[in-house]
Amino acid sequence: MRVEVTFFNIVRYYAGMPGMEVELSDAITLGELLQEVGRRVGDKLPVWMWDSQNQAFHRGILMFVNNEQVRDLAHPLHDGSQVSLSVSLSGG
Amino acid sequence: MMDGFGERGQEKLKQAKVFIAGAGGLGSSISIYLAVAGVGQIRIVDRDVVELSNLNRQILHWDKDIARGKAESAGEKLQQMNSDIKIEVIAEDITEDNILKLVGDCQLIVDAMDNFPTRYLLNKAALKRNIPLFHGSVYGLDGMASTIIPGETACLRCMFPEPPPSATFPVVGVTPGIIGCIQATEVIKHIVGIGELLRNRLLVWDGLSTKFRELTVKKDPHCQDCGSR
Ligand SMILES: [Zn+2]
Numbered sequence: 001m002r003v004e005v006t007f008f009n010i011v012r013y014y015a016g017m018p019g020m021e022v023e024l025s026d027a028i029t030l031g032e033l034l035q036e037v038g039r040r041v042g043d044k045l046p047v048w049m050w051d052s053q054n055q056a057f058h059r060g061i062l063m064f065v066n067n068e069q070v071r072d073l074a075h076p077l078h079d080g081s082q083v084s085l086s087v088s089l090s091g092g
Numbered sequence: 093m094m095d096g097f098g099e100r101g102q103e104k105l106k107q108a109k110v111f112i113a114g115a116g117g118l119g120s121s122i123s124i125y126l127a128v129a130g131v132g133q134i135r136i137v138d139r140d141v142v143e144l145s146n147l148n149r150q151i152l153h154w155d156k157d158i159a160r161g162k163a164e165s166a167g168e169k170l171q172q173m174n175s176d177i178k179i180e181v182i183a184e185d186i187t188e189d190n191i192l193k194l195v196g197d198c199q200l201i202v203d204a205m206d207n208f209p210t211r212y213l214l215n216k217a218a219l220k221r222n223i224p225l226f227h228g229s230v231y232g233l234d235g236m237a238s239t240i241i242p243g244e245t246a247c248l249r250c251m252f253p254e255p256p257p258s259a260t261f262p263v264v265g266v267t268p269g270i271i272g273c274i275q276a277t278e279v280i281k282h283i284v285g286i287g288e289l290l291r292n293r294l295l296v297w298d299g300l301s302t303k304f305r306e307l308t309v310k311k312d313p314h315c316q317d318c319g320s321r
Contacts, residue, residue: 008296008305009234010256018301048257060254068308069251069294084307086296088252089229089236091261092118092206092268 001027001079005037008086011049011061015041030063031073033083049087062086101284102130106177108283109133111195113186113214114204115166116140117149117268118228118275122202124152125276127170127177131283134170135180137194138162149265186210191217200282202275203227203248208255212317215240215248219318226278227251228271233264233299235271238309239278239290242318246292246309249317267299 006019022036034057042050050057063070064084065077077083108131112123115138123136140162142153150162157165167181186194186205191213195201201218203225205211211227218225218240225240227248240247274295281287294307313319 008298009231009236012300013232058254060252060256062252064307067306069246069310071312084305086307088208088254088256089231089234089261090207090256090258091230091263092114092116092204092228 003033003077004082006082006084008084009089010087011085014045014049016044028077029073030065030070030075030077030083033077060087062088096286097284104283104285105130105280106132109198110200110202110279111198112136112202112204113210114138114206115152115162116146116204116206117230117263118204118272119166120150120152121269121272122204122276123166123170124173125273126279127174127179129280130174131177133178133180135182135198136163136166137182137184137186138166139183139185149263149268186213188213192220195221200224200226200279202279204272207258211248216317218242219247224282226275228275230263230267230271232262233267235267235297236294237271237274237290238294241291244291246311247315247318250312250315251294251309264299270297
């Protein structure tokens with residue numbers, strides 16, 4: 001199956017790309033996808049986004065599946081799922 | 093011709109009393125459009141002074157205002173734009189202790205802040221007073237906006253459970269102009285009572301690609317700020 005990942009705002013700036021497509025042999029959860037994303041771009045992300053020691057995104061990362069906010073890392077993904085990652089913005 | 097606006101809408105704007113937290117980039121565009129729209133009373137709070145580096149985006153403050161208080165500078169310009177409305181300026185820090193007093197009897201809160209600790213205070217005050225909060229935030233060429241109706245929509249903490257680290261942020265001057273105009277649009281629609289607000293909708297502006305996207309946000313039953321409501 002194939003999942004489309006979009007990086008918004010600061011995530012995009014650090015990752016250096018607007019997103020990526022991830023090809024997977026098996027169905028996975030959102031949490032497992034995020035680990036795969038981290039393996040690919042984690043070294044470009046600041047420590048407050050990606051915790052390289054625990055191979056996990058920090059709690060501040062905002063996750064959306066098919067444009068809906070999701071808080072549960074066990075959320076199942078399907079072929080064609082669209083995942084968006086963002087963070088909150090400070091500036092005013 | 094525009095249904096629902098007209099003279100009655102203008103009268104509702106005249107009777108309205110709004111609280112704007114911040115007279116920076118977002119606060120500039122929001123307050124200018126609300127003032128010229130004829131919002132009867134605008135209370136604007138900012139304790140900072142104008143710095144040279146603000147002038148690329150904080151269009152209420154001009155070269156001659158450097159080192160002057162932002163609240164005073166904003167009040168002067170807004171009053172000149174519309175002398176029929178009441179502008180109140182307050183040069184104070186917004187804190188847990190004074191926020192409810194600062195909000196007073198304003199019927200809505202506009203979040204034009206530049207930091208998350210104060211944004212969360214505004215969120216709590218809106219929940220406590222049961223009044224709407226109009227959120228906007230920017231970074232670089234990107235921004236977000238959403239309208240929070242207590243008891244009905246996700247609150248700011250539901251949307252953003254954790255703040256980003258506090259650090260200086262790059263902002264291209266037009267970005268708070270775009271997001272501030274969206275916030276002002278939401279405020280005017282809410283006061284007049286027309287259209288659909290950004291309820292449970294996080295509008296994401298991607299200035300690098302020139303795209304708006306819309307994300308659905310949800311009330312978090314475990315939210316530390318609104319969970320029991
Ligand atoms: Zn909440």
